[in-house]
Amino acid sequence: MSDTPVLAAEDLVVEFPVPGGVFRAVDGVGFAVGRGRTLAVVGESGCGKSTLARALVRLLTPVSGRILLDGQDIARLPERRLRPLRPKIQMVFQDPYGSLDPRMTAAEIVAEPLRMRGLASRERRAAEAAELIDRVGLPSSALERRPPEFSGGQRQRIGIARALASRPEVLVCDEVTSALDVSVQAQMIELLREIQRETGIAYLFISHNLGVVREISDEVMVMRGGRTVESGPTARVLTAPGHPYTRALRGAALDPSAMRGRKPRAVLAAALAPAEEGAAR
């Protein structure tokens, strides 16, 4: 059983109705993530990465393909049978401003999944919520405050605490650092790594930032137009990308410490040729 990937997808297809037909946002994607591992999904706007995330946690229902959570296919399970499985796979959202109920306190937000998990005692829930708030690095004074009183980074921590409350085996993180300042982003990555070391949780980490992906992931899958264009170990894909689109993405990632000379326009060359050809699509 321990060899079974905690999360896998096979030939997954997600479509949306549009005037005059359907739009295929995810088009035959497959991958596998082992326990305690991190798979990064990389791509630009419209590539289908957020739709993939929403399908994996079954906020959307795929038209075909399989989503194997601990070996069990949840791709098209009805809600009644899905509900007991939902705690196993949780999601942290991109927008730290829109994904928390502004009228609830941090303690209430984090305690809600505990009640769903069957913790009947109010005191037990409060105690565990306090532990989770502490675990994500917020002070106990945060417990009785509401989302508008927190910074973006603090809200993202509350979102992580809420997700962890269900004791998930997999956490889907959709651009969780992209709205944050770079110093806050670094703290967030460190927090996620610590939690992974302690709990053995697996991450599916969606990002457009290759630097962040390099810090956090073991493997990476590059998406474009709903399809996977390249996947493999993160170190290999970032040092020797195979697909022209991955090479354009890699060339467009600006690492300040890797540049030499004044206004080195040539740095952009690798990003431009294939990207402009692609832009005509």
Next chain:
Amino acid sequence: MSAAPRTTAAGPDGTAAGAPLLRVRDLQIELITDAGVVRAVDGVSFDVHPGETVTIIGESGSGKSTTAMGVLRLLPDELAVVSGEVAVQGRDVVADPRAAAALRGRAVSLIPQDPMTALSPVHSVGRQLLEVVRLRRPGLDRAAARARAVELLDRVRIPEPGRRLRAYPHQLSGGMLQRVLIAMALAGEPALLVADEPTSALDVTVQAGILDLLLELQESTGVGILMITHDLGVARLVSDRVHVMRNGRFVESGEVEQIVGAPAEEYTRSLLRSVPALGGWDGAAGRDEPARPDGDPS
């Protein structure tokens, strides 16, 4: 605190001799908010000379965008109190707000942050571009103004510029819209561009095209650029000089190689450490490969 304002800004290549396009001295901006008066910009000084890019880098709330908006006098008088000296081509826009109105869109143009919301959705791109073309050159007849608009779209590398004039903003991608906005900025034939996070709403491959365009425009026209960004990679690529801003002040100022390669201030070092390193790759062009020039073990 250690960063003394540069009073002479001649670059190492000597291009920056002569009067600056933009001279800012002890700029202070107080914003009037519900929570009281906030000093968002607390005494910053800098120059931008022809042909050079000066970047203000900082995190959210540092005051970098407020500085840019203050320089352009785009902050409403009832919400912001601006003091100090801001001279655009020698004319002080703090002392004389009418000078600011006369210079904006001519001597100095803004490239805004979010291209998706900067244009009116109910008018075509062409109509909005023609409006600024006519402001700058009121003598042009309809056909000549249109020809100028097509020329500007071509200048920012928009394919089929004649056809794009009829497009509405929602029909164009974010990168195309940012090119349109750069074309509108260029319509004023400015000596100075103020670019406020011009690529932060864009995908990275699209960002690469916009930054390449700005670098090329500067090479060919000598336009001065005041760049506002939170992105150290962008700052390293486009800048001659960099000012690191925090809590309304410049923490550190210097040539770009020094700020990124050998920062003197702990805050600058911590910012640089926060940027995830990408390491080398087999497609790296024009850069020898990176031992991270850090030297700071902490």
